[in-house]
Amino acid sequence: MTRDGLPGAAFGAAVVFLGAGVAGGAWPTGRAALVSALVCGALGATLLAVRRGRAAAPEVRDAVPEAPGKTDAKPVRPGRSSLVAAALVWVLALLAGGVWALAAGDDDADGTRADARPTAEAKPAASRDPRPAVAWTVPPAGQKYDEGVGAWGLGSAVAQGRIDGLFAYDGARGSVRWSVAAPAREALCAMSQDVEEGVGLIAYGRHEKPCATVLAVRVSDGKVMWRRKLGGKGLARGALGVGGATAVTAEDDAVRARSTESGDRRWQRATPKGCATLALDADATRALVVEQCGRGARILALDTRTGAQRWKRDLPVESAAHASVVSVSPVVVAVDEADARGTHAFLLFDDRGAPTATVPLSGPEGVLSAHGDVGDGRAVRPLVRDGLLVTFAEKGSMVPTAVVAYSLKDGRKAWVHSSEWQTMALAAEPDGRVAFLASDASVTFLDGATGKATTVLEPDADKRPEISIRPELVPVTGGHVVLNQILVQAEPAAFALR
Incomplete structure (x- = not known):
């Protein structure tokens, strides 16, 4: 190959290289396109300058006369301007390439590649909290497979119902603020879902004996x-609730209400013969009681303070059933009957007891999680807020991996959020968002209206605490507390993420 052919060969190689990229679907864009264009331009200018200089040099040297009076003047080369232009383009190409390399290095240092950045169609990723840390842990308590019964969020603290008693942990330090120890040879066997007017209910029982001792606890200081002491068979299925200043318990022969301050009887409703209470809960306005009578079942709404019946509604049940009260206001109950072709659903009612919607426990999104004895027995209590029923869904696996929301108006799916990890616990955030705990100990916050992830709180991998098979997630001031309700492999009883 001649020297004259070298610039042309280089230019041709560059053109072929870029052409191959276009054919392979890798047309350069952005800074890469600018550098490629400058390189091609520099090669082209170099080729032009060399050809012009070599073709015209002999004739020009013979034809250029000396300027009059300027015998020392040098001849002018026609290719010199082209060479200068080529040199300038090469300088620009090298500068652009250097800037590109530095920018690419910055992208790599941030963990973001240019070709991995989201396009206009890509969904914005949830932000990672830059401060996630495990603030404190509580050592495991009790024996393997001991099972806790619940938890209360108390603002700056959290109360955990363990087998050995009720313990309130300071949300910032993890120290025990107060405790109500279980008596010798007795275990905590029931706990109200919520706290009302600063008082919650717990119950104790002996091994293979009824859950028969009910206590009212002031949560500010743990005072009982x-x-x-209940007679007969004690609590029916651990059914107790607190609404306003009234404690409501479903006992083996009646539903009874007492003052949360003094324990004095306020009212009672005898359980009809042939009936049994399946579930109970209360708020300041109404107490909901789900009863099974023979093969049928019904739900009753009673005035929490007086016991007067507000309404009664038969449920679509024709066999033995399990039930749980998901929400008192608005009214949502979960029903799971023995008949495989029977009712297995969340049932929604208006304030007068009229059915409004039904959400099957098994549907297009998979098997939905409920709490208590309903469904697969998972202890995940669904959330009801802002017109939505929010719970977990299990689809194509043995564990739930999605959070799904349904409208309380018509039962239609509102949104679904899929997770890479098993979803373990739900929590309602004070700002209206929904949070869920995943099996990797991360907490993801979802927009309550759309289900889109907004923030992810993820502890450092080397400090990630173990999660048991049934945890609870409780918001506290400045962070969240995870409570392991069943200890399997010496997991901490509780830990805080802040």
């Missing part, structure tokens, strides 16, 4: 307001 009163205790009552």
Whole structure:
């Protein structure tokens, strides 16, 4: 190959290289396109300058006369301007390439590649909290497979119902603020879902004996307001709730209400013969009672303070059933009957007891999680807020990996959020968002209206605490507390993410 052919060969190689990229679907864009264009331009200018200089040089040297009076003047080369232009383009190409390399290095240092950045169609990723840390842990308590019964969020603290008693942990330090220890040879066997007017209910029972001792606890300091020993078979399925200043318990022969301050009886409703209470809960306005009578079942709404019946509604049940009260206001119950072709659903009602919607426990999104004895027995209590029923869904696997929301108006799916990890616990955030705990100990926050992830709180991998098979997630001031309710492999009883 001649020297004259070298620039042409280089230019041709560059053109072929870029052409191959276009054919392979890798047309350069952005800074890469600018550098490629400058390189091709520099090669082209170099080729032009060389050809012009070599073709015209002999004739020009013979034809250029000396300027009059300027015998020392040098001849002018026609290719010199082209060479200068080529040199300038090469300088620009090298500068652009250097800037590109530095920018690419910055992208790599941030963990973001240019070709991995989201396009206009890509969904914005949830932000990672830059401060996630495990603030404190509580050592495991009790024996393997001991099972806790619940938890209360208390603002700056959290109360955990363990087998050995009720313990309130400071949300910032993890120290025990107060405790109500279980008596010798007795275990905590029931706990109200919520706290009302600063008082919650717990119950104790002996091994293979009824859950029969009820206590009212003031959560500001752990003071036991009163205790009552129940007769007969004690609590029916651990059904107790607190609404306003009234404690409501479903006992083996009646539903009874007492003052949360003094324990004095306010009212009672005898359980009809042939009926049994399946579930109960209350708020300041109404107490909901789900009863099974023979093969049928019904739901009753009673005035929490007086016991007067507000309404009664038969449920679509024709066999033995399990039930749980998901929400008192608005009214949502979960029903799971023995008949495989029977009712297995969340049932929604208006304030007068009229059915409004049904959400099957098994549907297009998979098997939905409920709490208590309903469904697969998972202890995940669904959330009801802002017109939505929010729970977990299990689809194509043995564990739930999605959070799904349904409208309380018509039961239609509102949104679904899929997770890479098993979804373990739900929590309602004070700002209206929904949070869920995943099996990797991360907490993801979802927009309550759309289900889109907004923030992810993820502890450092080397400090990630173990999660048991049934945890609870409780928001506290400045962070969240995870409570391991069943200890399997010496997991901490509780830990805080802040």
